Amino acid sequence: MPEGHSVHRIARQFDRNIVGRAVAASSPQGRFVEGAAVIDGREALEVRAVAKQMFLRFDGDVWLRVHLGMYGAWDFSGEVSVDATIASSNGRMGQTNQRGTVVDDPILDAAGENSLSSIGAPRRARVRMSEQTTGLEEQTEWPPPVVGAVRLRLLTESTCADLRGPTACVLQTPDEVVATIAKLGPDPLVDDVTDGEERFTATVKKKPTAIGLLLMDQAVVSGIGNVYRAELLFRARQNPHTPGRDVPEEVVRGIWRDWARLLPIGVETGQMMTMDDLDPEAYRRAMAHRDDRHWVYHRAGLPCRVCGTTVLMEEAAGRKLYWCPNCQA
DNA sequence: TATGTATGGTAAC
DNA sequence: TTACCCTACATAT
Numbered sequence: 001m002p003e004g005h006s007v008h009r010i011a012r013q014f015d016r017n018i019v020g021r022a023v024a025a026s027s028p029q030g031r032f033v034e035g036a037a038v039i040d041g042r043e044a045l046e047v048r049a050v051a052k053q054m055f056l057r058f059d060g061d062v063w064l065r066v067h068l069g070m071y072g073a074w075d076f077s078g079e080v081s082v083d084a085t086i087a088s089s090n091g092r093m094g095q096t097n098q099r100g101t102v103v104d105d106p107i108l109d110a111a112g113e114n115s116l117s118s119i120g121a122p123r124r125a126r127v128r129m130s131e132q133t134t135g136l137e138e139q140t141e142w143p144p145p146v147v148g149a150v151r152l153r154l155l156t157e158s159t160c161a162d163l164r165g166p167t168a169c170v171l172q173t174p175d176e177v178v179a180t181i182a183k184l185g186p187d188p189l190v191d192d193v194t195d196g197e198e199r200f201t202a203t204v205k206k207k208p209t210a211i212g213l214l215l216m217d218q219a220v221v222s223g224i225g226n227v228y229r230a231e232l233l234f235r236a237r238q239n240p241h242t243p244g245r246d247v248p249e250e251v252v253r254g255i256w257r258d259w260a261r262l263l264p265i266g267v268e269t270g271q272m273m274t275m276d277d278l279d280p281e282a283y284r285r286a287m288a289h290r291d292d293r294h295w296v297y298h299r300a301g302l303p304c305r306v307c308g309t310t311v312l313m314e315e316a317a318g319r320k321l322y323w324c325p326n327c328q329a
Numbered sequence: 330t331a332t333g334t335a336t337g338g339t340a341a342c
Numbered sequence: 343t344t345a346c347c348c349t350a351c352a353t354a355t
Binding site: 167318 | 343344347348349350
Binding site for chain 2: 002003006052067068069070071072130131132167168216218225226227228272297319320
């Protein structure tokens, strides 16, 4: 389910709790038994996130590439460095208490930062990291019992990471990792932002494909998914159907810069917050309720927040595209 | 209990 | 373009 921000968040979690430690690897579900056997006993040395993919390097030049697709998730339990607000899947916010169970009524300040005093500190917790981070009921058993179809379990002495439902979970050689990343468009959190802008602009400028489709193409730009696509186009007041080469260059550059701005906000807040210029009360409401978080995404049939025109929805390449025909004429 | 939907991507037509 | 994969959850029955 995650767009780029979630993958960067998950990579950060790996950096804190898995990298630098030897792992026991297994595939309880049975679909990654050989790969797990290769990883088993190795030390995790480095994690990288590019676009919607995560690369975890183990000693001996063994790389694990994971793509969560729409349904994948990593469940962390044991010692977990909780650094962020934990939101339940229905959009309700919560945070974990000392026992790791979810507590309602988070304390958010106007900047959207939570008030956890132990930011970054390991604690007993159980969280599911997918598009959002969800608090799970903590298990006292160690290692935690396997629940459901776990493709890959990585276990350090103190932290357990369970992978479920990924689109891709494969081992790669260093050359293969380089090749995979080379096919991906610029990622504002990986590439130099100025270089990325040039690459993105040059690509879009020569494409006859609609800009609404180009933004979803990971070879054109990394990490944008269906939510950010709709929101970036609205923020640029850009019609999704305009061929890339016909979009004014300044608009194209503006979309890149906007993405470079929104992505880190998503990483820090854990939310696809695309209405960032809100007063504190509106911001609080947007953080708390998913339906109040976006300009046009998931708002088909509702009035545009800016002009009141009915927001439209159409299928584009099998995905739902939301836009305001007046603001984005 | 069944069904529909979802923030993604690939491969086959 | 369509089929298909992978899983969880909300909603309908």
